[in-house]
Amino acid sequence: MLAGMAWNTEETKRKLKEAAVAEFAAHGLGGTTMERIARRAGVNKERLYTYFGDKPQLFATVLADELNKVAAAVPLDHLDGPEAVARYAGSVYEYHAEHPELTRLLLWEGLLDLPEVPDEASRTDYYRTKVAAFARAQQSNAISDRLPAADLAFLVLALAGWWYAVPQMARMMHADSSSTPASAKAALMQAALHLATPSK
Amino acid sequence: MLAGMAWNTEETKRKLKEAAVAEFAAHGLGGTTMERIARRAGVNKERLYTYFGDKPQLFATVLADELNKVAAAVPLDHLDGPEAVARYAGSVYEYHAEHPELTRLLLWEGLLDLPEVPDEASRTDYYRTKVAAFARAQQSNAISDRLPAADLAFLVLALAGWWYAVPQMARMMHADSSSTPASAKAALMQAALHLATPSK
DNA sequence: TGCATCTCCAACGCAACCGTTGGAGATCTG
DNA sequence: CAGATCTCCAACGGTTGCGTTGGAGATGCA
Incomplete structure (x- = not known):
């Protein structure tokens, strides 16, 4: 089920969170864009929504x-x-x-x-x-x-x-x-x- | 020149600044919209730009x-x-x-x-x-x-x-x-x- | 009264961003 | 290999906000 997946979902989540920390810390909730978080993580924006919900939820x-x-x-x-x-x-x-x-x-x-x-x-x-x-x-x-x-x-x-x-x-x-x-x-x-x- | 003007420019400026203080304090630079500042002051948005320049300048x-x-x-x-x-x-x-x-x-x-x-x-x-x-x-x-x-x-x-x-x-x-x-x-x-x- | 000047604003063009969707490709199952 | 399932993404609709503009109304000047 969760072992041996080639597309690495946990790693993707980790990269997204790491990018989100940096962006939110730098620009705050209002100043940060989901687009930039995704780009910094090298991942598509849509992953943010399916994994973490909307922007305030991600911030939390x-x-x-x-x-x-x-x-x-x-x-x-x-x-x-x-x-x-x-x-x-x-x-x-x-x-x-x-x-x-x-x-x-x-x-x-x-x-x-x-x-x-x-x-x-x-x-x-x-x-x-x-x-x-x-x-x-x-x-x-x-x-x-x-x-x-x-x-x-x-x-x-x-x-x-x-x-x-x-x-x-x-x-x-x-x-x-x-x-x-x-x-x-x-x-x-x-x-x-x-x-x-x-x-x- | 500046006495006896029916349209009250100094008062307008004061109201805009007062509204801007409240909005910027509440929502920060990124979270504030020029629209809302103007609406709170009961003045058209355009006045902000002619009197104070753009958003960062107004904040300053x-x-x-x-x-x-x-x-x-x-x-x-x-x-x-x-x-x-x-x-x-x-x-x-x-x-x-x-x-x-x-x-x-x-x-x-x-x-x-x-x-x-x-x-x-x-x-x-x-x-x-x-x-x-x-x-x-x-x-x-x-x-x-x-x-x-x-x-x-x-x-x-x-x-x-x-x-x-x-x-x-x-x-x-x-x-x-x-x-x-x-x-x-x-x-x-x-x-x-x-x-x-x-x-x- | 005609003309210039100043205040004010409704409406607009444009760009950015949010959140979604339809589908492509990869992996497991039988 | 066929079908089901999961990961991932390019592209899109809709909204919001920035900064501008063309013009209407009020005032000063000749």
Whole structure:
């Protein structure tokens, strides 16, 4: 049934999704055309519709896929102190630097302000585990508890993500200083460290 | 020449720009149609082209206008201590809450990743004054100097802006806690305070 | 009042894109 | 090899949106 097919349907799907990630990340939902996704994948446009439905559905599929990837790539198990929070912030920044598509997809999605997002349940669950890790660390006095765990976790992600959300602002604010991706990462880790350090 | 005209050209321009802000903020450059802007303003589409040029030019005009507004609305003159930084962060958050269009326009712009941004010179200048205010406060030991002034200023803006950049993430991360706009503001002000407080 | 000028708009040409369809070719089954 | 089934695609209809144009109405000027 599905073994030994010469026309390679799984491979075709994979190529289409890969192309869709690139196009959607670059141009958003409105700016992307199905035509270009298909052409980039070297596949006929019609395959998109039979495999993935219409354009919004494809966008949702692609975004869910990328989120699953980041969940696997940047685990957050145990926070044994402020330094662990700083390292986590650095990892997130690093992941964004290497996979700018995900950030951009998230931002496109945020701007669409849908009442419900695709895969809402599993994503809520994903974030809940992050918040829970922060909460546990607070309860054991390993990190500061002056902020609610959800706020602290959210703000740490803000520090790491803002560079990619408004790159034009980052560029203009650092116009006359000598700033590099490395110094940006160091700065945000320093900031995360202080947010997580308990008061004496 | 320009007094006493029965057909009210300045008013028409104003209405078109107002409609354009709303449409571009809601749907971005790609998702907005000139037709809908004109219809929302109650004016014929052709006026857009004679007054503002094509769609990208209109977008640039509208964004520059909104940035001038925020520059006037949230001044940052003198930072005499960490509390002033926290208040500034709170004001920025507040402004975003009341004028979500600006944030959204900035984010749409960021996603377009143009090599150069409209009004680049004056905007760079605008950010430079913000950074300079932070730098002065650092030199007089009023606030922490463990981060470069540009990074500190940028990260403070990150704290205030991230809620509006990824509202879906904010919602999901705070799913099971009781979180309000007021508590979000309090959290980010607390965070800004700690980033700006000098080490002993 | 005749002429020039300016504001405004309905209607249009044109291009792009969405989503579909009819059918060609490849693979399995008997 | 004949028939059924599946993958793939070139071509198409219909819609939408961009940017323009030709002209109608309102105003200033001689």
